[in-house]
Amino acid sequence: MDIVAVITAAAVIGVTGLLIGLLLGVAGIKFAVEVDEKELFVRELLPGNNCGGCGFAGCDALAKAIAAGDAPVNSCPVAGPDKAVEIGKVMGVDSSDAEKMVAFVKCAGTCDKAGIKYNYYGIHDCKKLALIPGNGEKKCSYGCMGYGTCVRACPFDAIEVVNGVAVVDKDKCKACGKCIAVCPNQLIELVPYSATHIVQCNSKDKGKIVREVCKAGCIGCGICVKQCEAGAVTLENNLAHIDQSKCTGCGKCAEKCPAKVII
CATH class of the missing domain: 1.10.15.40 (Electron transport complex subunit B, putative Fe-S cluster)
Known part of the structure; x- marks a missing residue:
């Protein structure tokens, strides 16, 4: 074995590695991206x-x-x-007043309260069911279909379907918004964890139609609006809505609601 050749090869490799290292070091300094x-x-x-x-x-x-x-x-x-x-x-910002938000399903149309138009046999997916004329098997086309698309979308196991309606465990909910994004009826919204009164309905129909399709729907009578002294309750498209930033939690709206959909 030629010792000189071995030493020469080792020296060449060592020098090459050193040069590459120096070049990478210089490039790292020259092209470095400053991070705050x-x-x-x-x-x-x-x-x-x-x-x-x-x-x-x-x-x-x-x-x-x-x-x-x-x-x-x-x-x-x-x-x-x-x-x-x-x-x-x-x-350097004060955020001590930040409050946890949680998802809330605006529907009380459980199996014993919502009317049924037909029996659906197919893929258990609300988005698929929404493609069928009539927007699902329930008579109310605004309510929860109950086939768990939001359940599967939730990465925190915070939602389950109970008696045909999705229910959110607010202690597990992280308000990531994934359930909101996949709900075809757009009946999930974020509310403060401490919210005391919420309208559990999403129907935009007039009172007579609501009564015909569901026993637990807002009939748009406006009594809750008149009862709220804080001006937190409004009525739009035949549906009551509570502004949580104004709500004082007095409970008058829930007490006088004839449909009992303010919980």
Whole structure:
């Protein structure tokens, strides 16, 4: 074996590796992308679910937006108010008043209350069922179909179908919004965790029609609007709605509601 040749080859490889290392080091310095230190701290406080509930592509994108001041510190629904406070400290913003939001299904049309037009036999998927004329087997075309598309979409196991209507466990819900996105009837909304009174109906039909198709629907009578001294209840398209930011929790609307759909 030629020792000189071996030493020469080793030297060439060593010098080549050294040069490549130097070039990579120089390139790393020259083309380095500066990252805001706050962005790194914010990213560490985000959960890493990358669910998109914040409206951004993922936790990295949200951290960058928060650090740049393009998104509020409580943008992450999964992290919750406690983490929002910590992120607020990083950004020098007070977010101690941030409240947890949860999903709520605006339907009380359970199997014993909602009328049925026909019996459906097919794929258990609300979006598929919505393609059938009449928008599902229930007489009310605005209500919960009960086939669990939202259940499968929830990454936190916070939803189950009970007696034909989806029900959200607000202690498990992280307000990621995935259930809202997949519901074909758009009857899921985010409400404050502490909300005391909510209208559990989504029907836009007039009272007479509502009574014919469901025993638990808003008839648009407007009594709740007249009873609310805080001006939190409004009536639009024959459907009552409660502004949670104005609601004082007095309960007069629920007490006087003839349909008993304010819970």
